[in-house]
Amino acid sequence: MTAALEARGLGKKYGKRWALSDCTLDLPAGRVIGLVGPNGAGKTTLLNLAVGQLAPSAGSIRVLGGRPADGPGQLARVGFVAQDTPTYAGLSVADHLRLGARLNPGWDDAIARERLERLGLDPARRAGKLSGGQRAQLALTLGIAKRPELLILDEPVAALDPLARREFLQHLMEAAVEHSLSVVLSSHLVSDLERTCDYLVVLVDSRVRVAGDVDDLLATHHRLTGPRRDPATLPGDQQVVSESHTDRQSTLIVRSEGAIHDPAWTVGQVGLEDLVLAYMSDTPTRSTLEAVR
Template identity: 45%
Template sequence: MSEPVPALVTAGVTHAFGDRPALQDCSFTVPAGSVTALVGRNGAGKTTLLRAAAGLLRPQRGHLAVFGDRVGDASLPCIGYAGQQAPLYRTLTVAQTLRLGARLNPRWDAPYARRLADAAQLPPAAKVGTLAPGHRARLALIMALGKRPGLLLLDEPLAHLDPVARTEAVGMLMADVAEHGTTVVLSSHVVADIEGVCDHVVVLADGRVRLAADVEQALGAHHVAVGGAGDLGALDGAEIVESQPDGPGFTALVRIAEPVLAGRLSWHRPTLEELLLGYLRAPGIPSLQEVPVR
């Protein structure tokens, strides 16, 4: 049986704004049907990468493919995109916005979009410009979902939502994934937004891919070592992602599937937060992609 076509492939994607690099030789694959977290600090290149994947920006070098086709006009109907600023026509009402979605998108599912808007308690007659930022964010997400995309690209979609609305929005996303197998790439710098939701992760730091892997495989291929100052030598030869002072000792994230039983080190499997913070705080570490479990 042949391997399924990846939902998104980035190959050597590089882009700069003037003399400021935004993306540097970014290469990774997003499996079809996955929910992939795109994680990075502010300015890491997440928005630039998502805009390139959505066909809104042409990278200066490299290319992107969606379900096997180069990103371009032919791929746009199967891509849903919601940007940080919820770009909507502020003078239109909610109902008019949904009707516009139907006119512009050949795969638009009007009953589905209307159900989502009702569930979000968006008044049909309210103008978009009068909506609270959280409600505008929900409407932008509904517009992306209403296209029935194969690939859904979301740039910080939960940033303007309160805790209850966040939970509802995540539930809406997961229901869509379960029912239709939609592939989701979700940008965030808040680990709580993605924990328990995403099965793949891509970490960007300084415009470069530092980690791209299945979440469970990545967690299984790392351990956290805790020890006193004199125990650091027990890690000689090990691939240390990051080490932090911890009182009189240290805590280190190590690329290792089985702990080293030496010295007085104690070990534990990292949490997703420990894994991601380790790579975000150590952008110089060589990148790790499609982590094998040994």
């Protein structure tokens, strides 16, 4: 099975500033993948490179085995719901479906109409008069009815209220199951991804801090609490993700394939949110940078 997305040393430069640099990444197909990271980590740049909206300044990227936006065939295989879910304000909902039907050979009009009906969207209404949630749903409808193999969504719910957010993600999940879509979804909120994704990538400063199956990640990460201790003295198979110390106590989040047997530690579970935060906040490069500032 070809990977959904393969990046090798991928970089994108704007003027002198690198928005993404030396990013190496493999995303499996057939999964719902959450891409999470702080603002400025390069998520949007990475996704725009994946759909061919941008051309890389360095390295290479392949999506479903092909070069992004390399001809109509590749474009048809990859759907994209861009940040802020843009739609044509002056065009009606029905016009958008017509646009989709005219520009996509694989367009599935039945799905599109069925989705509109379920959402209660009036086809005659102009997209500019829709609420943010409805506009996002319209953009999602275009992405799904195109019948791509891979659907990429860039912060699709960032601007939505919690209710619209949940509804949107629910629709996305249903479509992913129904059409066996691969999905890559970015967000800076872990809670959005927790319910939706079965695979998680944490991207910080263009680097993949951790990537893997959500269940595996949860099973291999542990919170250790015990008397104060230097993390360097831990066994070699226990990788420290984050550490915090008081005068007498140390709290560590570690990654370990095996079970933790040291009786000095109280071993606890790590939730997905804490896990992501541990990777996002306590990275060596970032802490040194902050020390310099």
